Amino acid sequence: MTPQSKVPPAVRAAGALTALQGLAALAFAVALVVRAFSAEKAGEVLGEAAYFAVLAAGVLAAGVGLVLGRHWGRTPAVVVQLLLLGVAWYMYGPSGRQLWGSLLGVYAVGTLVLLFTNPVRRWALGVDEEDE
Numbered sequence: 001m002t003p004q005s006k007v008p009p010a011v012r013a014a015g016a017l018t019a020l021q022g023l024a025a026l027a028f029a030v031a032l033v034v035r036a037f038s039a040e041k042a043g044e045v046l047g048e049a050a051y052f053a054v055l056a057a058g059v060l061a062a063g064v065g066l067v068l069g070r071h072w073g074r075t076p077a078v079v080v081q082l083l084l085l086g087v088a089w090y091m092y093g094p095s096g097r098q099l100w101g102s103l104l105g106v107y108a109v110g111t112l113v114l115l116f117t118n119p120v121r122r123w124a125l126g127v128d129e130e131d132e
Contacts, residue, residue, distance in 0.1 A: 007069035008123050014114035015066025017107070018077040021084070022060025029053040074124050078115055084108040 032049035036042045059080050065073025085108045092101025114120065122128055 006123070006128060008117070008119040010114045010117045010120050011069065011074075011123060012067050014077060014111050014120070015063045015068075015073060017063070017111045017114070018066060018073075018080060019060055019063025021080065022056050022058075022063050025052055025056035025059055029056055071124060071126075074115060074120075078112065081108045081112045081115070085112075 029049045029052040032045055032052060036045040036049065039045045058076065062073045062076035062080065066077060084104060088101045088105035088108060090101070091097045091104060095101070
């Protein structure tokens with residue numbers, strides 16, 4: 001049995017959901033670059049785009065790492081989901097976007113549930129590797 005075949009399916013699913021978030025952030029960074037062409041202060045908008053591109057690359061790397069079965073991708077993915085729960089809370093409450101806040105919250109909680117299932121926790125701790 002190869003090490004890649006021991007990766008629980010929930011890890012790969014959570015990785016795909018996290019990678020999708022990274023791709024969405026990357027699309028936002030590209031939209032900011034396009035906006036910079038018509039902005040009055042293009043340098044500030046390009047700086048913001050660069051900031052989001054770096055963040056998007058990190059989230060995308062964590063998602064791809066989980067899809068490939070790498071242990072290091074779990075912690076950044078958990079942190080991203082917890083941060084997005086705060087964003088969902090703000091969208092639902094003070095921002096007045098209940099639908100978007102609810103959808104984002106369900107997405108983040110669903111990904112967190114996948115990352116904390118018992119097989120994923122055992123995989124992350126390496127418990128099953130000691131048995132062999």
